[in-house]
Amino acid sequence: MRYALGVEYDGSEFHGWQRLTAHGETPPPGREPPPTLQATLEAALSSVAASPIETICAGRTDAGVHAECQVVHFDTDVQRDPRGWVLGTTSRLPPSMRIRWCVPVPGDFSARFSARARRYRYRLLNHQVRPALGRQLLAWERRPLDVDAMHRAAQQLLGERDFEAFRTVHCQAAHARRELQRLDVSRDGDIVTFTVQANAFLHHQVRNMVGSLLEVGAGLRPETWIADVLESRDRTQAGPTAPAQGLVFVGPRYPREWPLPEEVLFDA
Template sequence: MNDTPRRLAIGLEYDGSGFRGWQQQKDGRTIQPLVEQALAKVANHPVQVTCAGRTDAGVHATCQIVHFDTTAQRPLHAWLLGGNSHLTPEISLQWVRPVAPDFHARFSARWRRYRYIFLNRLARPAILRRRVTWYYRPLAAEPMHEAAQHLLGEHDFSSFRALGCQARHPIREVQSVSVTRDGDFIYLDIRANAFLHHMVRNIAGALMCVGRGERPSDWLAELREARDRSQGGVTAPPDGLYLVQVGYDAQFDLHPEAVIPRYGFV
């Protein structure tokens, strides 16, 4: 019997609307303990998972990456099917694969990509409730896109940082950002080496001010340089936010799976 632990990586998706976020908490329903409990039942031993990015309450993921170590010898499909059989319907493992012992879901990640989705129409949604951010007043996507370009590069993002953020410093590198419209949907896509607490939601809130015509496009440059959260816009709701992609070096061979799934509106 081989008792040497091996490391496995998992890609999973979840509807975060009924959870208080990813990380285990003393009070409230969170995603991490449910994933660990499901995998422990397959492994027949306790399992502790590490994720690429801890999502907040109400935030969704289409490609969260986690890793864990196990001495259990199971075929990969047993982890996938067995794990899902023990999970609540809002959480689903999408793939499982072995990785090198030095792979770390969080610290090996080179970048993360988030997508924020606005449903911009007069009528509120029913089917997409809590899965998009509905806004009934017209939003102009082109000025929002122009404004977002002021965030590219490495900057101090204190103006977009939650007051309770525990990151050691506010410096982050935004590698790409765009705002596009497709019918009634407006998509904010942003990729960075890492994100601060509420960073994407605060950016989305500021862009709403531009989209409504209340602020010019270059206001985001002024806001970025102010390094003062109190000067920013509102924090957009979590409903429209999705973790959609995590990038790793080619040596870990995870890029084929780490793509944005096509769900029509996501």
């Protein structure tokens, strides 16, 4: 049986999503790797199943990045109803993680390859003083920001483009071509929000785009500079990488042919 899970987490205390050891490998005593979300989830699922379980996710998140609804799938011969997987697994997870839902899915469903889009949200406090409440979910920028200028500049990135200038040198993707479907910048009081959707993302792509747009918003670069950076295909021409704590993986989006909750479906 194959199951899909919706997983919510605060990534502050984790070293990113990806497991740092091979599946089932036990590191030598005293050499345990830092905690990762995948390893923590798999340990909880394996405890419920009383057998090893390996997961595949929709999109790997970096250290310090959060998720509203990460989607994973796993295969098992163990018989549990969806409610049992949700409650049993959540009870074995730290307070910073929970299972939102569990549904059985066809064997050809893939959390990664069946997704047609991924959504991120980046939020920051634009104020002279850093945030105290909610700081694990907010980045901070003390310089006054022109949100309208950032939004206009962001529209130059839409479409299927080569985003070589906006990925880290450590990115392992075979190529940098991605379809950016949405990049909106808005303000509500002192909170500035970047809403981003693409068919897929490169390593650090969202944080590098945000860091570059902040250069425009602070008046250090003209709006047209963003298009020049994109055209350069040179990471050194872009702005700095924005901090991780403001970034939330809202979740993937799948065609309605899959029996999944409404929050991850869309009309193709």
